[in-house]
Amino acid sequence: PADVETLGRGTWTLLHTIAAQYPTQPTLGQQADVRGFIGSLSRLYPCWVCAEDFQKFLAKSPVLATSRDEFGRWLCAAHNEVNEKLGKPQFDCNLWEERWRTGWKD
Ligand code: FAD
Numbered sequence: 001p002a003d004v005e006t007l008g009r010g011t012w013t014l015l016h017t018i019a020a021q022y023p024t025q026p027t028l029g030q031q032a033d034v035r036g037f038i039g040s041l042s043r044l045y046p047c048w049v050c051a052e053d054f055q056k057f058l059a060k061s062p063v064l065a066t067s068r069d070e071f072g073r074w075l076c077a078a079h080n081e082v083n084e085k086l087g088k089p090q091f092d093c094n095l096w097e098e099r100w101r102t103g104w105k106d
Contacts (some may be wrong), residue, residue: 004035004047009024011045014077019072020101034065057081072096 018037023030045051052066057078065071072088076093083090098104 004050006052007047008082011041015075016096016100018073018081019068020097022065022071023070024068026067031065035063038063053082053085054078060089060091069097070099 017036022034026034039058042051042054047055059072061077063071064074073093073096076091076096080090080093082088
C-alpha cells in the first residue's frame with residue numbers, strides 16, 4: 001500500500017541522514033545510542049511484516065557502528081536486503097556517502 005511506501009521512504013531518509021551526520025570517531029555512548037535506536041525501531045516500526053523481517057536481519061547482522069563509514073555501509077546493506085526482497089535494484093554501497101552526505105558528483 002501507498003502508506004508503507006511513504007513510511008519506508010521517510011524512514012530510510014531519516015536513517016541514512018543519521019548515518020551521514022554520525023561521527024567518524026563515535027564515542028561508546030554514541031555507538032550504544034545507534035544500536036538502541038535501531039533495535040527500538042525494529043520493534044516499533046509500524047509495518048508489522050517489515051518489522052518482523054528487520055528483526056530477523058538484525059539477529060543475523062548486528063548493527064556495526066564504530067565509525068560513520070561502517071554504520072553507513074551496514075545501513076546500506078540492510079536497505080539492500082529489503083530492496084532484494086521487493087525486487088528493487090541493489091544500491092552500490094560505495095556510493096552511500098555521495099548519495100546521502102556529500103551530494104552526487106555529476
Ligand atoms: P526506497 O527504498 O525508500 O529508497 C529511497 C532512496 O534511497 C532511493 O531512491 C535511493 O536513492 C536510496 N537507496 C536505495 N537503496 C539504498 C541503499 N541500499 N543504501 C543507501 N541508499 C539507498 N516495504 C515493503 O513493502 N515490505 C517490507 O517488508 C519492507 N520493509 C522495510 C523495512 C524497513 C526497516 C524500512 C525502513 C522500509 C521497509 N519497506 C518495506 C519500505 C521499502 O524499503 C521502501 O522504502 C518503499 O518500497 C519505497 O521504495 P522507493 O523505491 O521509493 O525507495
